[in-house]
Every structure is written in structure tokens, then in C-alpha cells.
Amino acid sequence: MRKNLNVIAAYSIMMVLILMVGIFQSWNIALSIFNLCLISAVMTMGANIQWGYAGLINFGIMGYTALGGLAAVLISVDPVQEAWRAGGFDILMSLWLIVVMVLVIRFILKRFEKSKIRTYSIAAIIISGILLIRFSAEPGIEAIEAVDPAKTGFLGGFGLPIIFSWIVGALFAGGLAFIVGKVALGLRADYLAIATLLISEIVIAIIKHEDWLTRGVKNVIGLKRPAPYEVDLQTTGWFINLVEKFNSGKLSVIENLADRQAALNQLVIEGSSVFVKLCYSGLFLVVVIILLILTQKALYSPWGRMMRAIRDNEEAANAMGKNVVKQHLLIFILGSAIVGIAGAMLVTQDGLFTPGSYRPMRYTFLIWVMVIVGGSGNNFGAILGGFVVWFLWIEAAPISLFLINFFTAGIPETNALKAHLIESVPYFRFLLMGLGLLFIMRYRPKGILPEKIEIK
């Protein structure tokens, strides 16, 4: 108990902060912050596994998040029959071509000795394969994108409940991580950072521009939900009764029956969106808790000890007979898969998929700030980092607005400088994040909750 005091204190402060938002701003805002905190926490756990456990730097978080989001679309959207009829065959043919290409390359790699000729022939196969696929898929893609482009214009998905996409998202992200890990993990730390960052940009470029698969920048909206819809709730008997019960004190003060009914309606509308958010919170909490249990178990298992040994001294671990390359690849895949889950959760919560919104600032660097601030190598720290940083990211604007008004209270509203500062309030969040990161790295380099390993 004693040694966990700082953990408990840090989490209590965080919860109080969110409750304060609920009391002073609104419960709706508080819950949406809380939900995104939970999603961020999942992302930081993924990054923390890679960085904290194994010392692998992954700046490609954005790409895995987007793949998770893509999974949500592909799983939940109903298939567009017409598009399948129009161009499904061409797409399947191209897929088949890709499979053949990969098999041929594998065959060459296995069969022939390493030589210049082999390298060149593989390059030739890849280039001609890409050209072939491009020209064979072209008519199919055009046909698909021509199918009712305002509404669909893509193949659609499988029409399954969106919850499944959380697992599929993990698989997608893990699959990408396998490929990335195979080619890039041998690089030195900062090269790896740059390589993963650029690969994630390539992934985003593909998601943005392959309209037949993702609708691209036209976005996919109105995804299915695992939670009830507000509109349905507002007409459901038991929910109205529930709201009435909760607010009976407030309502009984109102004498007039019509006024009371109007107030109740208002409360039901507010309550319905709070209720929906609570449903999401519940789902997300389950994910966070399951992941936390698993990662904690892993951290204190022999496998976790091996990972730390590899992180702290690769050569020594190698000499002890540990397969460093394989373990690095494994942990790269695991961490990325967790980020993929978070990506699917994010799209599930928003109910829409907007490829244009995936930017490295928000989905890579901010997550890294969370990991560093929270405490790398410590799962509780990583989750806390997700909470603290996301909270500040959202509340930075109101806080800085308050501060500006406070410090310039004597200056009239019409002052150009004051007006300019108030106008640029949204950008103070960058300043806050940057300064926070710099201070933490300087004065508390292990984060708010540092890694601590008990050896018994």
C-alpha cells in the first residue's frame, strides 16, 4: 500500500480534475474527455510496451491508429453490392496477383543464393508487378468509384458488429508491424524513428487516396454503434423514468406541470448523450483493464525480464542465447497491435472515419509526449500519461484564455495585442505540451511515475 501511494495519489488527482470539469463545465465534456483519455491510454500502453519494455522507438503510431480505424470501417459497413458487381472481380484479380508476386519472390529468395542478379530480378518483379496491377485494376477501381460517388463509391465492408473490428484492427496493425519490423528493425534508434515515421506517412497516403477501399477524403460517416442511439433513448420509457428519478429533487421544485414536462425533456436530451458516453466509457474501461492485467503479467514474467535484459544490454542478452531480433519483432508487433485496437476504438466512438484527420502531430508526437510524461516502462505511468496529457491538451485553451484574461485584466478589450492573444488561444496547447515535455525530460527524466522493478 505504502509504496503504491504515489500511484494512488496521482490517479486520484486526475479523477478529481475530470470530476471538476464535470461540475464546472458539463458532464458531457467531462465524459468525452474521459473516453478519449481511455483511448489515449490504450495507445500509450502500446507505445510503452515498445519503448519502455524493449527500447524500440516507433514513430509510426499514426499509421497503426489509422489501420485500426480502417478495420472499423471494413468490418461494420454493409457491403455495397453494386460496387462489388461493378469492379469486385478486378480487385480480386489484383489481390490474387499480389499473392502470386509475393510467392514468386519468396521462392526466389529461398531457391537462389544471394547475388546481384537476384536482387535486380526481385526489383524487376516488384516494379513490373506494380505496373501490371495498376493497369489491370484501373477499370475496376474506376467502376467502383463511379457507383453513387456521393454516398458510396467504395466496396463497403462486411456488415458485422463494429466491436469485432477492435480485434481485426489489432490484426491489421500487427500485420503491418510485421512487415515494418522485418525491414526496419535492424536500424539504429534515430534512423528507426525516421523510418517508422515515414512508413506511417505512406500508409496514410494510401488510405487517403485509395477511394475504392476507404472512400478516401470523402470520409465514411454514420458507422454502426455498439451503444444505443440518443434519439432512441429519448423515447424509451425506462430511460425517461430513470432520468426523472435521478432529478426528482430538481423537478419537484417546479410547480407548473407544463414547465416541469419541458424541464424533464431537456434533462432527457442531456441525459441521453451522457448515457451513451457512459456506455462507451464502460466498454473502453474493460479494454484498458484487460490490457493492463495482461501487460502487468507480461512485465513481471520471465519474458518481461528477458525484454528488460535485451533493452539494457543487447549484446549481453544475445550472448546469453536470447534471440534479440525475434524478440524485438515480437514486441514491435504486440505494441502496434494494441495501438491498432485504440485506432478502432477511436473510430467506433466517433462513428466516422476521416483519413484526412490523421496527422503525425496528434497521433504520433502527442502519444510520445504521453509516454515520456507518464513514465516509460511503467504501465500505470503510461496510462496516467495518457490521461494527464489528453486532459491538458483539451483544457489548455480554456486555461490559457483564463490566464490571458487574468494577466491583461487592466488592458481594454480593444487592445490589438490582447485581441491577438485571445484569437490564438488554441495554439497555447502546443506551447504547453512542448514546455511540459521539456521540463519532464530535464527534471524528471523517468516520468511522473518512474519504472520500478522489484527483484525478489
Add this chain to the structure above:
Amino acid sequence: MDFVNAIILLLNYIFIPALTYGSQLALGAIFVTLIYGILRFANFATGDMMSFGTMATILFTWYFQSLGVSLGVLPTALLAIPFGIIFMILYMLLIDKFVFKYYRHQKSPPVQFAMVSIGVMFVTQAIVRIIIGPGDRRFFDGEKFIIKAREFKEITGLNEGLALKSTQVITIFVTIVLVSLLFWFLNRTKTGKSMKAYSDNEDLALLSGIDPKKIVLVTWVIAGILATIGGALYGLDKSFKPFTYFNNMLPIFAAAIVGGIGNPFGAFLGGYVIAFSEILLTYAYKKFFMYVLPESMEPNSLVQLLSTDYKFAVSFSILVIVLIYRPSGIFKGKVL
């Protein structure tokens, strides 16, 4: 005649734009490579530092414009660049003193430096956006074209026009001058040579009496000059928007690594490699083939290898391939 038309077409749509874009990338890439070679970290704040320098230049340009000072046919920004450079260098030295110096003394691993530079990136981004806003700014004035496409057609009687923007000429000219000066400095002067020595072997350089403080100072000064000029030229040619500058960091990194990081000459060439491959691979060659091939063989499609949407992806793919097969870069940079 058709052949000349085809050549002009390529010049107009591929060669000149790629040369301009390549020059802008090259300046940024030398900046990255110098920081990497001498201060030994990958600077993720590159793009934002360039936008800071450009912002300072724009503010001075506006000031001069309000005073009524102008260079006639040349953009006023050229006059403002030196002042922008001074501000940029001061900002960089400030950052170095309060942020990077500590880690240098601690001899922190490069990864930690990279993380710190992300902090600097956030702060710089905030400062730029707070001062000048996130919007698109154009600060070009003076004569826009040296040769207009229509005039060129009238003079030569060709079908294809060749447009030459003054910003393109300025960019290429300034880059050549600046880079020659820089290489003269690095290869011929004592300070330049000691910088090279410091980058090759820090301990040995210190032993032979090279002052590390001076090296760091000179590095930041050169970096400030490169960042401001590179950023301002890009801004003049296209437009200034903080977010674009942040994004430009990625092709700049690609250029620096493709050229062999730590090797300024490699970075210089790397800029052009990236720019040319981006434009060559995404250009639609239909018109070119219409001129060159006989009528019966004219292509129906656009003859475009990749759609322009994948412009960035091209440079990143090149980088990834280079990183995997030749981590020291095409021009054999030293992997420090």
C-alpha cells in the same frame, strides 16, 4: 520541331520545378546533416525552425513594405532575409542554451536528443502560430515572371511555352551561391576544418585544442542561415503556412539520409534526388509521347507511373529502400 517542343515541355514541367524544389530541400537537408554530424542528433524541429526563420523574414518584409522600401523588380523579402537570419540565430542559440546544452554535457544518447527536439518542435510551432497565425501567407512582391509562357510561344513560334518564374531563378541562384560559400568555408577555412574534425572524432578534436563551444556556436549560426534562407525561398516560391513547413521536414530528412547523413555534399545532392524522383515518377507523360512518337503510336492513357497524390510517398519509399539496403546513404555519408 516536335522534338524541341517535347524538350521544352519537360523543361517547363519537370526540370525547372524539380530544380527549384530540390534547391529548397537541399538547403534544409544540409541544415539537418550539419546538426546531425556535429551536434549528433536527428532534429525533429527542423521544419518548424525553418518556419520560424521564414516568419521573422515575413514580419520584416511587412515592415519594409509599410516603410515603402522595395527592391523594384526583386521581392522585398530578399532585403528582409538578413534580419530574419539574425532572429533565427538568436532563437536557436537561446534554445541551445536552455535545452540542448544540458544534454550535450550529460552526453545523452541520440534518442534522448531526438525526444527533446520534439519538445522544441512543439514550442516552436506554438510560437509561430501565436505570432503569425496558422493561415496561408503570401509575401511575394516585385516582378513575377522573367519569361511568360505566352511571350515565349510568340517569340519562338513553338507550341509549348516555357514559363520562368523569378522566384525559381532566385532560388536556384541563391542556393548555388550559398552552397559554394558553405563548402568553401567547410573545406578551406580553419574553423570549417575544425568542424569537420569535430564531427569525425570528437575526442581527438578536443585533444588537439579545438574549442567545442565555438564549434557549436558556428554550427548554429550556419544552421540559422540555411534554415531561414531555405524556408524563405520556399515561402516565396509557394506560400508560407506553418503546417506545410512541418510536413516538409519529412522530405528534407529523406534528402539528408539518402545523401548520407553527416555529409553536407551528399545532403545537397540528396535534395535533388528526392525532388527529381518525386516529380519524374508522378508526371503524366502523355503530351510528351504525343510529340515524340508518331501519330499511330500515341498513348491513350495519361502514362503516369503514380498519381500525384503519392508525391510524398515516393520520396519516403526511396528513403526506406536506401535505409534498408545502404544505411550510409547513396553518397557514403559516415554513419556517426
